[in-house]
Amino acid sequence: MEQKQLKQFTFYDLYWDLMRQSGDASAGRLVRNICLYMFTSETVTEPQDDRENFFWSNIVDLLEEDKQIEMSGKKSKNLNSKMRHFTFVDTYYKAIKLMTEAESGQYVKAICEYMFNGTERKLKSPVDAYFALAKRKLELSRKRKTIGSIGGKQERIKVTDEQVETATKTECGVSFEEFMSMHPNVQNDLYASRQHLLKGIDWAWLDIGMDRQPRWKRCNSLYQLLTHYKEIVKDV
Numbered sequence: 001m002e003q004k005q006l007k008q009f010t011f012y013d014l015y016w017d018l019m020r021q022s023g024d025a026s027a028g029r030l031v032r033n034i035c036l037y038m039f040t041s042e043t044v045t046e047p048q049d050d051r052e053n054f055f056w057s058n059i060v061d062l063l064e065e066d067k068q069i070e071m072s073g074k075k076s077k078n079l080n081s082k083m084r085h086f087t088f089v090d091t092y093y094k095a096i097k098l099m100t101e102a103e104s105g106q107y108v109k110a111i112c113e114y115m116f117n118g119t120e121r122k123l124k125s126p127v128d129a130y131f132a133l134a135k136r137k138l139e140l141s142r143k144r145k146t147i148g149s150i151g152g153k154q155e156r157i158k159v160t161d162e163q164v165e166t167a168t169k170t171e172c173g174v175s176f177e178e179f180m181s182m183h184p185n186v187q188n189d190l191y192a193s194r195q196h197l198l199k200g201i202d203w204a205w206l207d208i209g210m211d212r213q214p215r216w217k218r219c220n221s222l223y224q225l226l227t228h229y230k231e232i233v234k235d236v
Helices: 013-019 024-039 050-072 090-096 101-117 127-155 161-167 176-182 192-198 203-212 222-227 229-233
Strands: 008-012 085-089
Touching (some): 008 050, 013 024, 013 101, 024 090, 085 090, 101 127, 222 229
Antiparallel strands (some): 008 085
């Protein structure tokens, strides 16, 4: 049975830290070994000196861990995900195989500077042409990362009491302010990403339903009450 091969992997800034401390040829050997390890089942080449051997020994366990995660199709939930990173695709490796070790080092340094620092270095032929081709995918990766970051920040925006009041305002009945005064233990822990839960809420019904069920009477989370709204008011 043919072994599954990865098409991409997570490239951490730890690798970049080691490469920028290395000459172009040494950086080229390091990125080739990383690609060999992640994209193939081939044996990596022997480090040429103690420095290269030391660098490799410090990342091989991380590579192995991430390869297993990538192969399983799962997302990493460990501390690795908190390091700066981008997606390194097999297309970059295909370009690396067409270059010398020194050119490969210049190429990967240009990629890392672009992704981690947002800067571009001057490159000579043929590296400049290979980088220009890679830049299209790199730009897409940067855009996705930016959008994901914005989306994450939006999800963590708290919904104010005033916003809840406006979203659930009725001509009669119990207002949100009145509901909260009747249940001082309840905290407004609602975030913008869950604001849709306010649709169709009747605070008077929720108040009655909570009074009838001790479990919900003790609840101090507005988010939980809204999530289970239908269950709480079903017998009201």
